[in-house]
Amino acid sequence: MLEIAVGIILGCCALGAGAAMIAGIGPGIGEGNAVAKACEAIGRQPECKGSVTSTMLMGCAIAETTGLYALVIAILLIFVAPNLFVNILLKTIGK
Amino acid sequence: MSFKKFDKFIDFILLTLAIAPIVFIIILQVLTKPESTGITVEGARIYFTIPMPIQPLPITEAQVNSLAVLITIFSLCLYLTRNMSVKKPTKRQHLAEWIVEKCDGLVKNNMDPYFKNFGPFIASILGLSAFSSLLSLFGLFPPTSDINIVGGWAILVFILITYYKFKCGPIHYAKSFCDPPLLTPLNIISEIATPISMAFRHYGNILSGSVISVLLATGLAGLSNLLLGWLPGFLGDFPFLRIGIPAVLSIYFDVFSGALQAFIFAMLTMMYVSGGFPAEDFVARRSRLSKANKK
Numbered sequence: 001m002l003e004i005a006v007g008i009i010l011g012c013c014a015l016g017a018g019a020a021m022i023a024g025i026g027p028g029i030g031e032g033n034a035v036a037k038a039c040e041a042i043g044r045q046p047e048c049k050g051s052v053t054s055t056m057l058m059g060c061a062i063a064e065t066t067g068l069y070a071l072v073i074a075i076l077l078i079f080v081a082p083n084l085f086v087n088i089l090l091k092t093i094g095k
Numbered sequence: 096m097s098f099k100k101f102d103k104f105i106d107f108i109l110l111t112l113a114i115a116p117i118v119f120i121i122i123l124q125v126l127t128k129p130e131s132t133g134i135t136v137e138g139a140r141i142y143f144t145i146p147m148p149i150q151p152l153p154i155t156e157a158q159v160n161s162l163a164v165l166i167t168i169f170s171l172c173l174y175l176t177r178n179m180s181v182k183k184p185t186k187r188q189h190l191a192e193w194i195v196e197k198c199d200g201l202v203k204n205n206m207d208p209y210f211k212n213f214g215p216f217i218a219s220i221l222g223l224s225a226f227s228s229l230l231s232l233f234g235l236f237p238p239t240s241d242i243n244i245v246g247g248w249a250i251l252v253f254i255l256i257t258y259y260k261f262k263c264g265p266i267h268y269a270k271s272f273c274d275p276p277l278l279t280p281l282n283i284i285s286e287i288a289t290p291i292s293m294a295f296r297h298y299g300n301i302l303s304g305s306v307i308s309v310l311l312a313t314g315l316a317g318l319s320n321l322l323l324g325w326l327p328g329f330l331g332d333f334p335f336l337r338i339g340i341p342a343v344l345s346i347y348f349d350v351f352s353g354a355l356q357a358f359i360f361a362m363l364t365m366m367y368v369s370g371g372f373p374a375e376d377f378v379a380r381r382s383r384l385s386k387a388n389k390k
Binding site for chain 1 (some may be wrong): 136189292295296298299300302303306347355358362
């Protein structure tokens, strides 16, 4: 019985980590839009290339933040959470 | 003549001080790191713990590495700025002047004129962050992929932001949260979210790079075992596909991403500090105070 419980905990942690990384779609679309607009701007005004590029990199890094929150949660779910949950389970059973 | 020799000797000592910490932590890692097989993504290893009254204080790899980076940058700065002269500038003086001019230009472009002396702080953030991330080129643990180190920097920046917001007095500071009066809780949350998002952004970018590098290296080892496993002897076990291919990713994740995150951390510091500072109100308040003093 205990094996099944631990297995469910491990599997759900892995599923949760995978589901959390769906958040990667958002920053991908957003950054793609930002880079497309930056390319258009450079095409229209090639002399502004430097400032457009640095502003675009800045905006991309900020748009990436939500994806990185998801990454942090996925990493916590894979490397930290299983240990924690199994310990809680063992404590409640009383072993 | 002897003075010139002494001069060169000091140069040599400074350069040695710049390289020695890196060599020291490489040796320390070789001596203490346990052998690992397969996928291992670990946090910073704990070298030893110091007993403290409330909680034991662990001395981790990240702290030792960031101290080594500090010593390296400090001695490099001393080396670059030795023997400065107006008439006969040397090569390293040109380099030092270029760095200072670039940082001052960055501060001038992005911050209020009130912060014209902010160059050294921004330059130190840039240098520390970039050098720390580039440590992973030597196969060392980059201190920036530890949330504690980057969180410390973010808290420092948060204290700076709050200090400059307080320049117009506590009442003005409290008022700045009630800009649309209904949104006060949201404003407080977004104020607290600033250091958290800064720390997570920097740490997440560097950490994700190292995680992806480890995954790719493991995958390439498996693939080369599958393709070239029929070779006789130790040739069959040797992961040939690992040669060269991970270097392409390393250029992006270690060099480009590390330098970009350092730049972004410095840019965000400048923006938040300069954006939170109420420049117009500060000037008005100062002129009012000086008038009151004259009377």
